[in-house]
Amino acid sequence: MSDEGPSCPAPFAAYDRVVLAHGGGGRATHQLIETLFRKAFDSDELREAHDGAVLALEGPTAVCTDGFTVRPLFFEGGDIGSLAVHGIVNDLACCGAIAEALTVSFILEEGLPLATLERVARSLGAAARACNARVVAGDTKVVERGRGDGVYIACTGLGRVRARLAPKRIRPGQRVILSGSAGEHGIAVLLARGDVAIGSSVKSDSREISSIVHGLIDADVALSCARDPTRGGVATALCELARTAKVGVRIDEGSVAVSDGVRDACELLGLDPLYVACEGRVLLFVDESDAERALAIVRAFDAQAALIGEVCQDDDALVTAVGPFGGERVLDMLSGEQLPRIC
Amino acid sequence: MSDEGPSCPAPFAAYDRVVLAHGGGGRATHQLIETLFRKAFDSDELREAHDGAVLALEGPTAVCTDGFTVRPLFFEGGDIGSLAVHGIVNDLACCGAIAEALTVSFILEEGLPLATLERVARSLGAAARACNARVVAGDTKVVERGRGDGVYIACTGLGRVRARLAPKRIRPGQRVILSGSAGEHGIAVLLARGDVAIGSSVKSDSREISSIVHGLIDADVALSCARDPTRGGVATALCELARTAKVGVRIDEGSVAVSDGVRDACELLGLDPLYVACEGRVLLFVDESDAERALAIVRAFDAQAALIGEVCQDDDALVTAVGPFGGERVLDMLSGEQLPRIC
Numbered sequence: 001m002s003d004e005g006p007s008c009p010a011p012f013a014a015y016d017r018v019v020l021a022h023g024g025g026g027r028a029t030h031q032l033i034e035t036l037f038r039k040a041f042d043s044d045e046l047r048e049a050h051d052g053a054v055l056a057l058e059g060p061t062a063v064c065t066d067g068f069t070v071r072p073l074f075f076e077g078g079d080i081g082s083l084a085v086h087g088i089v090n091d092l093a094c095c096g097a098i099a100e101a102l103t104v105s106f107i108l109e110e111g112l113p114l115a116t117l118e119r120v121a122r123s124l125g126a127a128a129r130a131c132n133a134r135v136v137a138g139d140t141k142v143v144e145r146g147r148g149d150g151v152y153i154a155c156t157g158l159g160r161v162r163a164r165l166a167p168k169r170i171r172p173g174q175r176v177i178l179s180g181s182a183g184e185h186g187i188a189v190l191l192a193r194g195d196v197a198i199g200s201s202v203k204s205d206s207r208e209i210s211s212i213v214h215g216l217i218d219a220d221v222a223l224s225c226a227r228d229p230t231r232g233g234v235a236t237a238l239c240e241l242a243r244t245a246k247v248g249v250r251i252d253e254g255s256v257a258v259s260d261g262v263r264d265a266c267e268l269l270g271l272d273p274l275y276v277a278c279e280g281r282v283l284l285f286v287d288e289s290d291a292e293r294a295l296a297i298v299r300a301f302d303a304q305a306a307l308i309g310e311v312c313q314d315d316d317a318l319v320t321a322v323g324p325f326g327g328e329r330v331l332d333m334l335s336g337e338q339l340p341r342i343c
Numbered sequence: 344m345s346d347e348g349p350s351c352p353a354p355f356a357a358y359d360r361v362v363l364a365h366g367g368g369g370r371a372t373h374q375l376i377e378t379l380f381r382k383a384f385d386s387d388e389l390r391e392a393h394d395g396a397v398l399a400l401e402g403p404t405a406v407c408t409d410g411f412t413v414r415p416l417f418f419e420g421g422d423i424g425s426l427a428v429h430g431i432v433n434d435l436a437c438c439g440a441i442a443e444a445l446t447v448s449f450i451l452e453e454g455l456p457l458a459t460l461e462r463v464a465r466s467l468g469a470a471a472r473a474c475n476a477r478v479v480a481g482d483t484k485v486v487e488r489g490r491g492d493g494v495y496i497a498c499t500g501l502g503r504v505r506a507r508l509a510p511k512r513i514r515p516g517q518r519v520i521l522s523g524s525a526g527e528h529g530i531a532v533l534l535a536r537g538d539v540a541i542g543s544s545v546k547s548d549s550r551e552i553s554s555i556v557h558g559l560i561d562a563d564v565a566l567s568c569a570r571d572p573t574r575g576g577v578a579t580a581l582c583e584l585a586r587t588a589k590v591g592v593r594i595d596e597g598s599v600a601v602s603d604g605v606r607d608a609c610e611l612l613g614l615d616p617l618y619v620a621c622e623g624r625v626l627l628f629v630d631e632s633d634a635e636r637a638l639a640i641v642r643a644f645d646a647q648a649a650l651i652g653e654v655c656q657d658d659d660a661l662v663t664a665v666g667p668f669g670g671e672r673v674l675d676m677l678s679g680e681q682l683p684r685i686c
Contacts, residue, residue, distance in 0.1 A: 020680040020683045023412075024679070024680040025575040025620075026575045026579050026676045026677030026679070027678050030583075030676065048509065050509055050510060051407055052405050052408075052437070052440075053407075054405050054504055055403065055404050055406060056404075060398065061398050062395050063396050063479060063480055064396075064446075064480055065395075065482050066482045068484070069486050094395070097395075103406060103499050105408050105497040105499075107410050107450065137406055137407060137408050139497075141495075141686075142683070143492060143495075148490065148491065148492075149486060152484075152495070154482075164397075228394070230368065232367065240373075333369045333370045334370065335369060335370050336364045336367070336370075337362070337366070338367065340363045340366070340485070341366075341487075343484075
């Protein structure tokens with residue numbers, strides 16, 4: 001270093017966008033890991049610089065995986081980084097597990113500003129820390145301009161199982177609780193695309209619901225199954241569960257909280273809020289005798305939580321919704337694609 | 344069903360290409376899982392139809408993750424499906440672990456022929472079974488035409504750790520074995536793109552090297568570290584390890600097997616075979632006293648396995664190659680991107 005002129009730039013310091021070499025496994029990949037990812041995700045396992053991480057897992061372990069391709073990357077209430085963490089932590093919670101470790105695989109598009117990647121990585125790291133989960137292994141691939149869409153993330157989570165929750169444990173007579181209002185995430189992403197405008201703003205519900213599920217487990221509530229109603233919304237999640245458990249489900253449509261913004265957007269677009277994705281809500285199946293107690297616990301997390309329905313015997317595994325005027329309609333799985341790429 | 348005319352077609356039976364709805368979480372996603380993925384990957388865990396799988400893992404567990412974006416999807420000696428399995432099983436082996444469970448996340452491009460996806464999924468399933476690994480959880484997302492490139496796969500593996508292998512255990516005096524010839528995978532993919540033509544054909548070396556690593560562990564060989572030289576090839580892998588272990592490595596270039604096809608292609612393209620990716624080779628670091636015994640074991644898997652070098656004390660962590668005429672050159676990490684998207 002001399003006083004007489006600008007110092008020699010560090011190798012690759014000049015990159016401000018993702019180049020193919022960042023996925024090549026050589027110098028640029030290493031620089032990306034050392035200057036950006038390790039700062040965002042620091043963990044003992046990543047510092048080992050090995051091909052993978054070695055974990056001491058005790059007892060039954062849940063493993064969940066999800067790809068994230070949400071467009072745009074940033075939206076009111078979240079971004080692809082925090083969404084990936086919440087998605088996986090919530091899937092683990094629905095398996096009765098507490099998230100311990102995450103792996104993150106990035107597929108980046110050539111030309112992505114590194115500042116954008118850094119913002120995503122920091123958000124992912126912060127969300128993981130907030131959920132007490134460590135990022136223990138990762139990978140980066142880069143595809144040519146026009147062969148991706150900025151950032152895709154595949155995330156896998158490992159967690160310690162505390163309770164056996166499963167669709168097959170759902171029984172007639174059990175009550176269904178929804179932990180908050182429906183459809184905010186899907187509508188927030190749609191609005192962030194700028195294709196529609198409504199009077200009010202809608203913030204994604206993206207959040208972890210693990211503390212709700214484990215709050216119920218801690219309180220020894222007779223909980224048989226939990227499911228986060230993501231793609232396809234509350235209606236599709238209920239249809240899936242009914243089919244797997246070979247039971248019917250009957251819900252009272254009026255008891256499902258829907259915010260004004262979601263209602264306005266759904267009316268404008270001809271969408272049904274029951275089919276719009278949530279990313280921070282959970283459907284909980286509890287024994288009738290524990291239903292009120294469970295609801296009180298869930299309401300401590302979200303005042304809009306409600307008992308929305310009950311499980312009944314039905315070999316056809318129908319899910320029906322009773323409307324405000326007493327009419328009953330059959331809810332089927334989402335057919336076709338309503339809102340592509342909302343997660 | 345009536346005898347009087349054609350029976351009613353099953354819903355979506357008419358799809359022969361991937362549509363956005365296949366990633367929507369509704370009917371089409373379910374049909375894809377039930378008709379295609381479950382056949383290819385059948386496992387007890389997938390039949391549970393839950394948000395994730397619950398595994399009984401005993402003792403220390405290795406976890407590895409990788410994204411796969413190879414172009415084209417099919418090449419001489421392999422495809423993106425088998426490659427994903429080999430990549431992860433090999434990373435686990437390099438952590439001293441035996442693969443038990445895999446998760447698979449697909450990011451598909453709208454318009455991909457379902458027959459292509461089925462071919463990839465079947466190959467992935469067959470490779471997993473050949474490695475005694477079960478696919479326990481998966482996910483599918485679909486992106487719009489022009490926002491992907493057919494199929495991207497992110498794969499995560501879990502395995503039981505049998506031996507502590509780590510870069511930090513490499514010590515001066517240890518010998519380096521390469522389990523076969525260098526560079527076949529990178530060149531096979533390059534040739535499959537059709538941009539270059541050489542006289543001979545080159546088949547990818549894509550295979551599992553887990554049986555080699557565990558063969559050495561079974562024989563109680565003093566093995567400190569194993570690393571599969573993928574992106575960036577043998578040279579970059581050695582540079583990474585030397586840097587992490589804070590040692591030097593000196594290799595005899597003439598002892599690295601290079602097939603005629605790889606040599607021809609490298610000469611034509613100005614590539615160095617030491618920097619071309621393998622996907623079925625492993626670098627093994629063994630104590631000098633066990634080196635010949637280890638080599639004999641590895642040669643039972645591949646006659647081209649060779650002792651290629653040794654570890655020396657060097658605070659600068661230099662990797663050097665002695666050429667056929669005695670000249671010595673420094674091998675540095677791959678700089679820039681030589682062959683994009685070879686894995």
